[in-house]
C-alpha cells in the first residue's frame with residue numbers, strides 16, 4: 001500500500017465541507033495545475049521549505065550537505081548568500097537538521113494510520129454540534145487509493161464521523177467505487193470543460209473524470225463540484241457556458257457547486273519551495289466577476305451555489 005506523507009492536519013476548518021471539520025492534507029497529486037494553491041502537496045516526495053530571511057549564512061548546512069548542493073556565494077555583490085542547486089539535491093534532509101535558525105523546514109510528515117485517526121477525531125464533539133466531520137484532501141487522496149479507503153473505513157465505521165473527500169476524480173472507477181460505502185460527500189474539482197487543456201496543461205483525462213462524476217451521481221452519492229476560476233485559463237464566456245451546460249444536466253442531483261475565484265495567496269510558498277510561480281503578478285479575481293456564472297447556474301436550477309465554499313465568503 002502506498003502511504004502518503006501528510007503536510008497538515010488542519011483543525012476547525014470551515015471551508016472543506018459542511019460544519020466544523022478537520023482536514024487532512026495528503027502530499028501528492030498526479031495533476032499539475034500551474035496555479036495550484038497548495039504547491040507543497042504536488043510532489044509525493046520529501047521536500048523542504050527555505051526561509052531565506054532566517055538564514056544567517058553560518059554555513060552549517062553547507063558543511064553537512066553530502067552532495068554539494070549548497071554553497072555560500074563568494075562573488076562580491078552576493079558574498080555570504082546561500083545558494084542551492086536543486087539538481088544536485090538528494091533530499092537527505094541533513095541541512096534541515098543542521099540549521100539552528102529554522103531557515104529550512106521539512107514539508108510533510110510520515111504518520112501512521114492510528115495517529116492520523118486520533119488527531120482527526122479529537123474534535124468529534126464539535127462535529128456533532130455543527131454537522132461537521134473529517135475531510136480528506138491534498139494533493140489528491142485518490143493518489144493513494146488503498147490508504148484512503150482504509151482511512152475512510154476507520155473514520156466511518158469505527159469513529160462514526162461524517163467523511164468528505166476532495167479529489168479531482170482522476171483514477172479508474174474501480175479505485176473510487178469502494179469508497180461509496182464510507183464517504184458521505186465527494187467534493188470534485190472540474191478545472192476545465194476542454195479535454196485538450198486537461199491533457200496538456202493539467203495532465204489528466206477529462207473524459208475519465210466526467211465519467212467518474214456521472215457514476216458517482218448515478219450511484220446516488222452526495223457530490224459537490226468545485227470550480228476554480230483562473231484568469232486566462234477557464235474564465236472566458238465559452239468556458240463559463242460549457243460549465244453551465246454540463247452541470248445544468250445534473251441540477252437536481254448535485255448537492256451544490258462552489259465557485260473558487262483565483263487568488264495568489266500561495267505565491268510565497270512557491271518561493272519557499274524554490275519553484276517557479278507561473279501566476280506571479282496576476283491579480284486575484286474579485287468575487288463579483290464570477291456572479292454571471294453563479295446566476296446562470298442558479299437559473300439552471302442548481303441548488304446550493306456558493307462563492308468560496310459551503311460556508312465560504314459569499315454563500316448565495
Ligand code: SF4
Nearest residue numbers: 065089090092093095
Ligand atoms: S537535502 Fe539536499 S541540500 Fe539538504 S543536505 Fe541533503 S542533499 Fe544537501
Ligand code: SF4
Nearest residue numbers: 055056058059061099
Ligand atoms: S544552516 Fe541555516 S542559517 Fe546556516 S547557512 Fe544554512 S540555512 Fe543559513
